Amino acid sequence: MNETYDIRTAESHIEVHKFHGGAIIGTMVVIFFLQAFLPQYFHQLAILDLPLLATIYFGLSRRNPSTGLLLGMAIGLAQDSLSGPTVPLGLYGIAKTIIGYLASSIGARLDTEHPAARFALTVLFFGLHQGILVLERRILLAQPEVWFTVRLGIAALINAVVGVLLFTLLDRLRKPS
Amino acid sequence: MVGVPSRHKSIFLLGGMVLLQILLLAAQIKRDAQGRLIRVWTVGAISPFERAGSYGIGSVRGTWGHYFALQNTSRENEELKHENDVLKLQVTQLQSRVSEAERLEHLLNFREAHQEAPMMGARVIGTSADTATRAVYIDRGERDGVQRNMAVITPNGIVGKVIETFSNTAQVLLITDKEGGAGAMLAESRNQGVVGGTGEPLLEMKYIANDDKVDVGEQVVTSGMDRIFPPDLPVGTVAEVKAGNPFKVIRLRPAAKLEQLEEVIILTTLHPLEVKKESAASDPATAGAKASNATSAPGKPATDKNATAQPAVEKPKPPAANR
Numbered sequence: 001m002n003e004t005y006d007i008r009t010a011e012s013h014i015e016v017h018k019f020h021g022g023a024i025i026g027t028m029v030v031i032f033f034l035q036a037f038l039p040q041y042f043h044q045l046a047i048l049d050l051p052l053l054a055t056i057y058f059g060l061s062r063r064n065p066s067t068g069l070l071l072g073m074a075i076g077l078a079q080d081s082l083s084g085p086t087v088p089l090g091l092y093g094i095a096k097t098i099i100g101y102l103a104s105s106i107g108a109r110l111d112t113e114h115p116a117a118r119f120a121l122t123v124l125f126f127g128l129h130q131g132i133l134v135l136e137r138r139i140l141l142a143q144p145e146v147w148f149t150v151r152l153g154i155a156a157l158i159n160a161v162v163g164v165l166l167f168t169l170l171d172r173l174r175k176p177s
Numbered sequence: 178m179v180g181v182p183s184r185h186k187s188i189f190l191l192g193g194m195v196l197l198q199i200l201l202l203a204a205q206i207k208r209d210a211q212g213r214l215i216r217v218w219t220v221g222a223i224s225p226f227e228r229a230g231s232y233g234i235g236s237v238r239g240t241w242g243h244y245f246a247l248q249n250t251s252r253e254n255e256e257l258k259h260e261n262d263v264l265k266l267q268v269t270q271l272q273s274r275v276s277e278a279e280r281l282e283h284l285l286n287f288r289e290a291h292q293e294a295p296m297m298g299a300r301v302i303g304t305s306a307d308t309a310t311r312a313v314y315i316d317r318g319e320r321d322g323v324q325r326n327m328a329v330i331t332p333n334g335i336v337g338k339v340i341e342t343f344s345n346t347a348q349v350l351l352i353t354d355k356e357g358g359a360g361a362m363l364a365e366s367r368n369q370g371v372v373g374g375t376g377e378p379l380l381e382m383k384y385i386a387n388d389d390k391v392d393v394g395e396q397v398v399t400s401g402m403d404r405i406f407p408p409d410l411p412v413g414t415v416a417e418v419k420a421g422n423p424f425k426v427i428r429l430r431p432a433a434k435l436e437q438l439e440e441v442i443i444l445t446t447l448h449p450l451e452v453k454k455e456s457a458a459s460d461p462a463t464a465g466a467k468a469s470n471a472t473s474a475p476g477k478p479a480t481d482k483n484a485t486a487q488p489a490v491e492k493p494k495p496p497a498a499n500r
Contacts, residue, residue, distance in 0.1 A: 083312070
C-alpha cells in the first residue's frame with residue numbers, strides 16, 4: 001500500500017494516489033483546528049466546510065470506495081463531536097460517509113486532476129451533502145429545514161473555489177509516482 | 178457460503194455504515210444520550226491546538242497589526258529606522274498588552290459592580306465545527322467548576338449558555354443559534370417575551386402583542402424568567418418591528434459583539450440571580466419590575482435571593498485578569 005499504482009482498463013488510465021505517512025491524520029487535525037479557529041477571527045469564513053473539502057479530496061485521490069466511505073465517516077463523526085449536543089452524532093457522519101463513497105467511486109472512473117473538474121465536483125458534492133443533511137434533519141430528526149437558499153448557493157461556489165486551491169495544496173502531500 | 182463480489186463489498190459496507198449511524202442517531206433521540214465519550218475524545222484532541230492557537234494568534238495579531246500601523250508613520254525617518262523599529266516593536270507589544278488589559282479591566286469592573294454574582298472570566302478558543310451552529314469553545318471546563326446551563330455574558334450583554342462541559346473546555350451555545358434564546362423584556366414597557374436565535378446575526382423577540390408599543394432602538398433586557406440569565410442584563414436593541422399574526426415580529430441586534438468574542442464571563446451558579454445594574458437601584462420602575470419578577474416567577478423558591486447572596490460559599494475563581 002505504499003506505492004502509487006494505476007487502475008488500468010481497456011479505455012482508461014486512472015492513477016491512485018498514496019500519501020506520506022500521517023498525512024491524512026495530520027491534515028484532519030489541521031482542518032478541524034482551522035474549521036473551529038478561523039471563524040473566531042474572520043466570521044465570514046464560517047461559510048467554509050473544510051471537513052467536507054477534505055472528504056472530497058481524499059475520496060477523489062484514493063479512489064477506493066471502502067476507504068473513502070470510512071474516511072468520510074470518521075471525518076463526519078469528528079465534525080458531529082465538535083459541533084456540540086445540538087448536532088447528534090451521525091448527522092454529518094452519514095452525509096460524509098455517502099460523499100466519501102461517491103467521491104471515491106467517481107474518482108475511480110474520471111480524471112479529477114483538472115481544476116475545472118475539481119470545481120464542478122466540489123459544487124456538486126456540496127449540494128449533495130446539503131441535500132443529505134436536509135433529508136436527515138427532516139426525516140430522522142423531524143426538524144424543518146429549507147432545501148435551498150441563496151446563501152447555500154454562494155457557499156457552494158466559495159467552497160468550490162477554496163476547494164480547488166486546497167486540493168492543489170494537498171497534492172503536495174502525495175507520494176511521488 | 179456464497180462469496181460477495183469485491184465490487185459489491187463497498188456497497189454493502191456503505192449500507193452497513195449508514196445504517197449503523199442511523200441507529201446511533203435513533204439511540205440518541207430515544208435516550209437523549211449524546212455519545213459523550215466520543216465527544217470528549219474529539220474535543221480533547223482538538224482543544225489543545227485551539228487553546229495554543231488562540232493565545233498565539235491573539236498576541237501575534239495585536240503586535241503585527243500595530244507594528245505596521247506604526248511603521249507607516251516612520252517612513253520619513255529612514256535614518257533612524259533600525260532604532261525606531263526596535264522601539265516600535267517594544268511599544269506595540271506594550272500597546273497589545275494595554276489593549277488586552279483594558280478589555281480585562283472592563284471585565285473586572287463589571288465583576289466588581291456585581292460582586293453578589295459568582296462569576297469567572299474565560300477566553301474564547303474556538304467555534305463550532307458545524308457551519309450551521311452558533312457556538313464557541315471557551316478555555317474553562319469542569320475543573321474550573323463550569324457546568325451545563327450556566328449563563329455566559331459579557332459586560333455589553335448576554336452571550337449564551339454552557340451546553341457541554343469537558344475537563345478543560347466547555348461549549349457555549351450563542352443566543353443567535355436556532356436553539357438559543359433567553360427570557361427577555363422591553364426595557365421601557367417591561368413587556369415580557371422570549372428572545373431566540375435564527376442562525377443569523379439578528380435575534381428575534383417573540384410573544385409581544387401587536388397592541389404593545391415597540392420602537393426601533395429600544396433596549397431589550399433579560400427578564401430572569403428562564404432561570405439562567407439574571408434579570409436586567411442587556412440582550413439587544415430593537416432593529417426592526419413589524420406587525421405579525423398574532424404577535425409582533427421584532428428583530429434585535431445583539432448587545433454583545435457575538436461575532437468578535439474574545440473574553441467572556443461565566444456566571445458560575447445554577448441558582449437564579451438578581452444582578453443589579455448600577456442605575457437600576459435608583460430606577461423605581463426597574464426595581465418594581467424586579468420585585469414583580471421575583472414574586473411572579475413560577476416555582477421560584479423563596480430562598481433564591483438568599484442563595485445568590487452567598488457568593489462566599491461558592492468561592493468563585495478569579496477572573497481572567499488575575500490569571
